[in-house]
Amino acid sequence: MAEATIERAVVTPGHDGSAELLVTIRYGNGGSGHVSLDAGAAERLFDLCGVTRLEDLAGQPWQHLTHILDTPGD
């Protein structure tokens, strides 16, 4: 599954009234899935990917998502 990558990330409203980051992952078979990140997790994803703009998350490897919990927050 090494070929799975982040396809895009968009800001969406969460159920609790806060903004969340919806990340789309495109898999090698052509299918795609989503994960939803809160503000803190999104910050860590930006840092892990070394980017500051939403559009620059596209193309990043999916493994970054699994390292979010290993990364201390601000």
Added chain:
Amino acid sequence: MTLSRSRSFTTAHPGEDWPDIARRALPGEATDAALEALKSWNLHLFLRQPGGRILGSDVIFTEAPLPGAAGDG
């Protein structure tokens, strides 16, 4: 009435860990590759503390999102 094909999933049996599920759901796959695949298909379980812990009620996907499912996995 026949149901349309949907993405395969399982739930953990009491006491099962990821290697157990990999052996059960992906027999014949090398363990490391199977674990990596399960991880990528179940990111929702690796984005909560502690990452990768399996709860009894969790949906665990045993394949990637189906192609053509309109990008809403």
Added chain:
Amino acid sequence: MDLIIRNGRLVDGTGLPGFLGDLGVADGRIVHVGGRIPGRAAREIDAAGAVVAPGFIDPHTHFDVQLLWDGQARPALEHGITTVVPGNCSLSLAPLKAEHRPRLVGMFQQIEEMPDAAFDGAFEWTWESFDGYLDALEGKLGVNVAPLAGHSVIRLWVMGDAATERAATAEELTAMQALLRQCLEAGAIGLSTSFVDVDEKLQPVPSRYAHFEEIDALASVLGEYGRMLQVVPEFYATDITLARVDQLAELSLKHQIPTTFSPLFDSAATPDNVNRVLARVSEQMARGARVWPQVQTRPIDISFTFEVASLMFAFTPGWYVTMRLPREEKIAALSNPERLDELVDAAEPGGNIERFESVRVRAVIRREDEALVGRTLGDIAAERGSTPARVMVAIALANDLQASFLAADLGHNDPARIGPLLAHPMVHIGASDGGAHIQSFATYGDTGYLFRHFVRDRQDFTLEGAVKKITADTARIWGITDRGLLKPGMAADITIFDPDVIDRAEEEVAHDMPEQGMRYVRHARGIEAVIVNGELAWSTQGGYSDAHSGRVVNA
């Protein structure tokens, strides 16, 4: 006759066209519908020009605690809600051993945002069992209550600390089944469980540790009574929701029970979510399963402050980077005129002020800024000869970054999609979360929103169709046999409203929780009177009455 409502347009909940006529009530029951009723009653209401409808039923609330000091579930009642279903999402106040109260309080505070005072002195814990909780409500209720028993508390009762550690043993499963049976015998309308909720330490609630075999065992008890299973699925991911639909269908078919999941949201970010879920629901319904998705009528708003790096600022990179700075550096950057010019240019390129124009000031800490609360940044900017982005920064700095802003209608917000979704025959209107999230947003007035936007403005529903969806359909889905219709013999739960006016009012801050605790509320517009079991519970003229005619109702 105790009550006659005269000259109203009787919209009886069947979905058939309304008609002019009188309605008579005696002993808490409807005894006459249509035609002119001769003679006089002890109380008469002239409903000329108004709609007379069955009382609305809200199937997803968290009023469990509030009902102990406010049996009218304010302000839900004044919106025409005559029956509420508390105990959703695996959490109810019973059955609960005294030793487990602190744990449940933590869970409730996480989802309801109820202040400590609500649990400390606002009521007396007199119960452990489910019937004990219902006894505690006795004589207090102004609305009807159809309570769910929560899976998490049932698990906690039987397993103690192990409820958040492991699978249940066979003996524990049997004990949980027996406990659920007691709850159903006492009057629970069903069982709720959750695959999503967390406690105050952000740890999964006990129900999430249950294996499918446990839910199956509990559903088998529901099957003995034909009662409801409510679940909270992972609504943010379509494939997981689809898996939950299949699980619920399996349980529904096996045990012949109704099931419902809430919420189901529409979002521009996942435009196929709803269609895929409804397609699966339709397939399962065609097999004879009962799997009802609950959809809320209102859109989702986002609140944010400058204290944390809200993702609201991620749309404009310069802002997001600035908001992630340490507090003092952030204040310095926002106070720097040149840096501020750059940020404003990024947010309002070419003078386009669209991004923050409609954002409202939600809360401030400076008394002199209180008049700004509720106003849009566009309005304030016009008054000050500034721009929305600039005034937002100015207000944030003046209030030590603690000013709160509200961007309304950002999700579940496309009327052209939501209207047909709500009208879908397999959609159950609900998911209001009434009584929850009280310090984040108001969860009241969804029925008014339905009539205003989807009946009057867009005509996705006829008036009669909308009434049916939130009365007779809800009663049928939940197996409540004596409510939801204007029909002789039915309980006299009645809402009288002006169809040209009914709506929800603007969100406002109230300090009506115990110890003057704060919450957001919305009052009603266009509701003229609300009758619960034949007694006038609320009216435009008199407000809330002293009647405590609400009851515990079940299937």
